[in-house]
Amino acid sequence: MAAQSPTLMTTTLAADERNARDARADGLFRKLVAAAAFFVLIALTGAALSMLWGGRDAFTTFGFKFLYSTDWDAVNLKFGALVPIYGTLVTALIAMLIAVPVSFGIALFLTEVAPGWLRGPVSAAIELLAGIPSIIYGMWGLFVFVPIMGEYVTPWLNDHLGQWPLLGPLFRGPPLGIGMLTAGIVLAIMVIPFISSVMREVFLTVPTRLKESAYALGSTTWEVVWDIVLPYTRSAVIGGIFLGLGRALGETMAVTFVLGNAHRLSASLLEPGNSIAATIANEFTEADSDLYRSSLIALGFLLFVVTFVVLAAAKLMLRRLSRQEGTK
Amino acid sequence: MTPSDRLYLKRRLVNGFNLVVSGLCAAFGLFWLIWILWTTFKTGLAAMKPGLFTQMTPPPGSDGGLANALFGSLVMSLAAIAIGTPIGIAAGTFLAEYARKSALGEAIRFVNDILLSAPSIVLGLFVYTLVVAQVGHFSGWAGALALALIVLPVVVRTTDEMLQLVPSQMREAALSLGVPQWKVTVQVLYRSALPGITTGVLLALARISGETAPLLFTALNNQYWSADLSQPMASVPVVIFQYAMSPYDSWHALAWAGAFVVTLFVLLLSILSRAILLRNKAHHD
Numbered sequence: 001m002a003a004q005s006p007t008l009m010t011t012t013l014a015a016d017e018r019n020a021r022d023a024r025a026d027g028l029f030r031k032l033v034a035a036a037a038f039f040v041l042i043a044l045t046g047a048a049l050s051m052l053w054g055g056r057d058a059f060t061t062f063g064f065k066f067l068y069s070t071d072w073d074a075v076n077l078k079f080g081a082l083v084p085i086y087g088t089l090v091t092a093l094i095a096m097l098i099a100v101p102v103s104f105g106i107a108l109f110l111t112e113v114a115p116g117w118l119r120g121p122v123s124a125a126i127e128l129l130a131g132i133p134s135i136i137y138g139m140w141g142l143f144v145f146v147p148i149m150g151e152y153v154t155p156w157l158n159d160h161l162g163q164w165p166l167l168g169p170l171f172r173g174p175p176l177g178i179g180m181l182t183a184g185i186v187l188a189i190m191v192i193p194f195i196s197s198v199m200r201e202v203f204l205t206v207p208t209r210l211k212e213s214a215y216a217l218g219s220t221t222w223e224v225v226w227d228i229v230l231p232y233t234r235s236a237v238i239g240g241i242f243l244g245l246g247r248a249l250g251e252t253m254a255v256t257f258v259l260g261n262a263h264r265l266s267a268s269l270l271e272p273g274n275s276i277a278a279t280i281a282n283e284f285t286e287a288d289s290d291l292y293r294s295s296l297i298a299l300g301f302l303l304f305v306v307t308f309v310v311l312a313a314a315k316l317m318l319r320r321l322s323r324q325e326g327t328k
Numbered sequence: 329m330t331p332s333d334r335l336y337l338k339r340r341l342v343n344g345f346n347l348v349v350s351g352l353c354a355a356f357g358l359f360w361l362i363w364i365l366w367t368t369f370k371t372g373l374a375a376m377k378p379g380l381f382t383q384m385t386p387p388p389g390s391d392g393g394l395a396n397a398l399f400g401s402l403v404m405s406l407a408a409i410a411i412g413t414p415i416g417i418a419a420g421t422f423l424a425e426y427a428r429k430s431a432l433g434e435a436i437r438f439v440n441d442i443l444l445s446a447p448s449i450v451l452g453l454f455v456y457t458l459v460v461a462q463v464g465h466f467s468g469w470a471g472a473l474a475l476a477l478i479v480l481p482v483v484v485r486t487t488d489e490m491l492q493l494v495p496s497q498m499r500e501a502a503l504s505l506g507v508p509q510w511k512v513t514v515q516v517l518y519r520s521a522l523p524g525i526t527t528g529v530l531l532a533l534a535r536i537s538g539e540t541a542p543l544l545f546t547a548l549n550n551q552y553w554s555a556d557l558s559q560p561m562a563s564v565p566v567v568i569f570q571y572a573m574s575p576y577d578s579w580h581a582l583a584w585a586g587a588f589v590v591t592l593f594v595l596l597l598s599i600l601s602r603a604i605l606l607r608n609k610a611h612h613d
Contacts, residue, residue: 029510036418105353133538250447
């Protein structure tokens, strides 16, 4: 290497230096983006742990009784989560009973029935529903929908369904308009766009040859959808439903407006009730003792655990279809 | 009528009935959309007035505007975007460029998707215990942080998806010229994925501009003008919540005006982001 000229020496040296610098910069960049990705992991575990920590007072004071006690007494400091848990589950159940069939209908309409020129605009409009902030649903529910429920729907339900032998008590109540049923209906409107857009997307993944084979055998459109499309996409459809359920369980503002904030366990769907999210939203800033605040955070932890399980199940179900796709 | 005729008739009737019902379902969805938007626009427009943008939120019974709330919403949303976007883009880059198929990448994607649909009130509680309870008072920063946690997963997801769509020839061409990988990412891949990432940020902005639950016990509210992020701050959604639940008509009118402004803003953002995506698609085809 003695023959090398001085200028070449310096260029190779400079090149080496530049390579080393680039390698360092590459390593640094990689570490930086990896740190950001870990931050996502930390954010979720941090959320869970911080709520467990914040709710420790409530969990240690009440133990398991917190889960099944109906007490909610800020004066005597007795708190139990049963009423909000019940309200959350019932409103979400009502929402799913309405939203699942309607979303299936919308997805069917948008993939098989509607003429081509109608599909784009209608699905864009349905997706606009998902973009409206939840507080707008709440206000609309309180000022527009609640009076209608109180004036027309509740008396009608009292007179008709309220007289049924077994389900009757569910539909008997004062004509207030606010209550579980109203909250469930508003929630249903909110989750329809989420469920229907998942269903529409997975229906479009069904191979055309499968559908065409069924049509060639003389099936009607309905039979193709019910016997071919739905079984093929079953796991993803259930995943989409769970995604909507996760939304319905955790929705706060819309429910807070129309649920009535009453800590009472009642069989009637027309009585005011409470949900976990609505309880936290209504009472957190007014909580005047540590145990009260801790109980509300403990409620938040319960909500987090339930939605985590539901959303995780949704993801796994949705993933199953895409894996199935991938193996073909 | 033979039995097979009867069977055919029954099948055709079932088919026709169900297809009609599916059309009715679509009409049902559109019906609520139109009803909600119509109510918001009609009542909100009636309550609009020039003072809305210059006057402060009033005490019960008197007249006022939403100037401090609009300003607070704007400042906290921009701060949330400023915090959430860089972290989100970096995390999305890691997923798409360094962990595309790995188990770690899958785990982070899974967690990110859960964060994406996690109840926003839970994020508010998280920031409350993490920041507000430690510092001792509510602040605009806490509100911005709670909103940033909503921005983050949206940006991570779109960045990841958009970078995966960039053709690998582009990476190979740049790398073969001797460009270091971080420069390839920053100067080549980001440029190509920019419209998609911008769409994601706009969608995140649309989502947080109507968020109420995470602000209730982080930024709280403020009746007066405040540009100090370390103090409690007013925001439009929280003011709407407070005013709509009140018994005063003048507060109801202000709440509707606020609802109108927020809805209009969110709809314009979602149309804008759609337009960017469409233009980009047309550009590439």
